[in-house]
Amino acid sequence: MVSSSHEALHRIFQKDPGLFARAARNLGVAFPPPLSTTELSTDLTETQPLERRVDTLLRMDTEDGSFxxxxxxxxxxxxxxxASWAYYLAHVYAKYRVPPVLLVVCADRRTAAWAAQQVDIGPRQWPSLTLRPLVLGPDDVPVIASPDEAARDIPLTVLSAALHRRDPDADAILNALAKALKGLSADDESTAGTFIELMEQGLGKTPAADIWRHLMAVDLSFFQSETAQKLRAEGREEGREEGLAEGRAKDILLLLGHRGVEVTEEDRDRIVGCGDLDxxxxxxxxxxxxxxxxxxxxSAGGAGTAD
Structure with missing residues (x-):
């Protein structure tokens, strides 16, 4: 039951909102007096169901305590x-009564720099909450290009490749990972299959994904997991389309040469470089x-730009 003393300690600010600025001076914090005040509903219950999901939530129990x-x-x-992250952390703390930590993982350097900024929530005179995410971006995870180093920590190597997927180092990391996976025993194939799938997802639609499919077809051809077979099939299909495109480009150049149509070096490069069969x-x-x-x-109506 709410006591009358409890009520008095907050209702006084309803009666005189300017009291807050005057009383806060005793705390050494200078708030300007309000120019106007609007009383809001005190009911913070969400009237409509609102689904909020954090990507991953893990309780960690360590020698130094839990979080x-x-x-x-x-x-x-x-x-x-x-604002969403602050809500997540406050909700987690209220629900589990265990200190929360937020980790933000970004494969883009600009996004990583943005996410790493401390966010103060509240007036500048006295922020009530401070959001301080830990951020892992491409510059925060080392390039793992040694097969021996990759074998010592395969999950970290997968993360390294995913974060550096747009960097020139991606090729070296993926080769090191493939050799590390190749060294796993037959009993570890299910574990390797999980890492293969995570690696496929982590590379997205980047040139590094094509490198990974090639490695799956050559270095890791013995893995029989569904993901491994899917990657190999995609690699074969891409190879087949590339072969057809190359043959069609040669046919066009032969035809133009036979008909005596002048083809500049720029024209030749454009035809040979086009991979669109249509x-x-x-x-x-x-x-x-x-x-x-x-x-x-x-004649292609702009379609020539598809290459």
Whole structure:
């Protein structure tokens, strides 16, 4: 039951909102007096169900005590995220009564720099909450390019490759990881399959993903997990399409040469560099009657930019 003394200690501020600024001076904090005040509903219950999910939530029990680790994967800056993260941490602390820690993992350097900023929630005179995420970005996880080092910590190597997926070092990390996985025993295939799948997901749609599929087809061809077989199948399909595109480009150049149509070095590079079979098909059809490469490229209605 709420006592009358409890009520008095907060209702006095309803009666005179300016009291807050005057009383706060005794704490050494200078708030300006309010120009106007609006009384809001004190009911903070959410009237509609609102689903909030942190990406990963782990209770960690250590020699120094316990804490709850909330892990968020962030691909780009989002102005609303700090408020959500503060909500997550407050809710976790209220629910489990265990200190929370927020870890934000970013594969993009700009996003990592944004996420690492301390966020003070409240007036500048006295922030009530301070959000201090731990952030792991490409510059915070080392490049693991040695197979021996990769074998000592395969999960860290997977994280290293995922965070450096757009960097020139990605190739070396993936090769080191493939050799480390190759050294696992037959009994570890299910574990290796998990890392293979996580690596595929972590690379996204980057050139590094093509390197990983190639490694799956060559160095890790003995793995029979569903993910491994899927990656190999995708690699074979990509290889087949590349072969068809290369053959079609050669056909176009042979046809133009036979018809005496001048082909500059720039035109040749454009034709050979195009990997879109539909565009190459249009170019081949027009090459049957065109008197210049300009007619061929213009005929695609802009499709030539697809290469």
């Amino acid at each position: 709850v680790l909330a892990v968020e994967s962030q691909s780009e800056p989002a102005p609303d995220k700090p 565009v190459l098909g249009l170019w081949f059809t027009k090459a049957l009657t065109a008197t210049s490469t300009a007619e061929i490229f213009a």
